[in-house]
Amino acid sequence: MVGPERAAGVLAERLTRRLAAQPGGPEAVTDPVGWLRGRGLPRSSPCTDARCDEGSLMHTGAACERCADLLADRRQRRTRVSGQVRAELPDADSETRRQAVEHGLREVVTADLARDEQRRRQAAEAAAARAAAAQRAWAKAEVAERVRRARPCRRCGAPEAGGLCGVCRAQEETETLIRQAVAAAVAGSGRPVDSGAAAALAADAEAAMRIRVQHAYDQTRKGGGNELSAAVAGRLAAESLLHECRRSALQALGHGPEAEEEAGQARAAQWRRRHLHRTVEAAEQAAEAAGREARERTAEHLLAVRSSAWLAAQTPAALVEEPGPRGQAAAYAAGAARAVHRASRPAPAAEAPVRTRENASAGYRRALAVLTALRR
Ligand SMILES: [Zn+2]
Ligand SMILES: [Zn+2]
Structure with a gap:
């Protein structure tokens, strides 16, 4: 101890x-x-x-x-019992009274012991009941977890995949990231989300992204990676694409007319409070900072609003389309084909010529050019 x-x-x-x-x-x-x-x-x-x-x-x-408490309890007990004996035997001699007190104390102690034992038993029973309930809940959860783990993948049908296998999960996440990245690219372009120009840009950006994702997937496979690690590599590529697209969109939107206006107003408002600063330089710095903050805030806001508008305008059917059990490479190729197909619908011919997989290399060059421009 x-x-x-x-x-x-x-x-x-x-x-x-x-x-x-x-x-x-x-x-x-x-x-x-x-x-x-x-x-x-x-x-x-x-x-x-x-x-x-x-x-x-x-x-x-x-x-x-704790000992002090026990001692105090015992003294209290003795005082109480003595008081009772005095009241019950007012005329008894001291020896009779002492014996009566000892007898009363023994009775009280016995009763206390019995009560403590009763409480201990009740507590033990309650603890046992709690343990049994926990055991039952645990067994139930165990069964549910076994059932969940035994479920096949809902996309590729792989057995014992917990409803969604690792490969398909990575693919789904990749698709979501690509959608978000495309939305950011459209939002940053300043084109109205329902315009053919936006659709064309989205198709080009998406095709370029799918090439990057496919490349990451292929590299991992070539390096000896299995299907899962390749799918995860694809998802990581999509993550960095989203990051890049958001960064360029924020940059572009931060220099758009809305952001310029907000920044100008914030700067002017701060400048009107220049008397609060000790020096002209400090006032100028504060005005610049206020303008910068307003610019960044506006860009973030525009990116969020326009991305959501773009995503909401996409047809739900295209968003939940299942690639089916065809393997990763086919899934990305199908995705790229869908992107081209979607673009070919609403876009005017001058902006987005209908492209097929026959002239894919021209499409590839153009997609890279768009991606480079987006990044700029
Ligand atoms: Zn003690
Ligand atoms: Zn699967």
């Missing part, structure tokens, strides 16, 4: 104390080993605090509060 460094000291004190308290002194101990085991060494405390020995705490030496 006190650690190995202090244990020897605590035990030495304990033995000294108990030898001194031994009736007849140390010489009265005739069986040293028996005395050490029975009386000298064991911790002696009526309370439940394991650090307590004879009413004081071993690690601090302070009086044990």
Whole structure:
């Protein structure tokens, strides 16, 4: 309880104390080993605090509060019983009264013990019931988890995939990221989200992104990666594409007319409060900072609003289209084909000529050019 460094000291004190308290002194101990085991060494405390020995705490030496409470309880009990005996036997002599008090105390102690035992039993029963309920809940959850894990992948049908296998999960996440990245590209372009120009730009951007994702996938496969690690590599590529698109969109929107206007107003408002600054330079700096913040805020706002508008304007059918059990490469190719197909519908011919996979290399060059321009 006190650690190995202090244990020897605590035990030495304990033995000294108990030898001194031994009736007849140390010489009265005739069986040293028996005395050490029975009386000298064991911790002696009526309370439940394991650090307590004879009413004081071993690690601090302070009086044990729990023991003090126990002692106070006992005194209270004795006072109460004495009061009762005095009231019941007002004319009894002191010896009769003492016996009556002892008898009353024994009864109270017995009753207390019985009550404590009853409480202990009830607590044990409650604990057992709680443990049983927890056990039942755990078993139920275990069954549910087994059932969940046994479910096949809802996309590719792979068995025991927990409803969605790792490859399909990565593919789904990749699709979501690509959609968000395309939305950011459209939002940053400043073209109205329902225009053919926006649709054309989206198709080009999406095709370029799919090439990047496919490249990441192919590289991983070539390097010996399995289907899952390749799918995850594709998702990581899509993540960085989204990041790039958001960054360029924020840059573009931050220099658009809306942001310029907001920045100008914020700068002017701050400049009107220039008397609050000690120097002209400080006032100018504050005005510049206010303008910068307004510009960034406006760009963030426009990006969020226009991205959402673009995503909402896309047909839900195209968003939930299932690639089916055809493998990763086919999935990306199909996605790219869909992107080209979508663009060919609303876009005017001059902006987005209908492209097929036959002239894919021209499409590839153009997509790269668009992506480069987007990044700029
Ligand atoms: Zn104690
Ligand atoms: Zn799957």
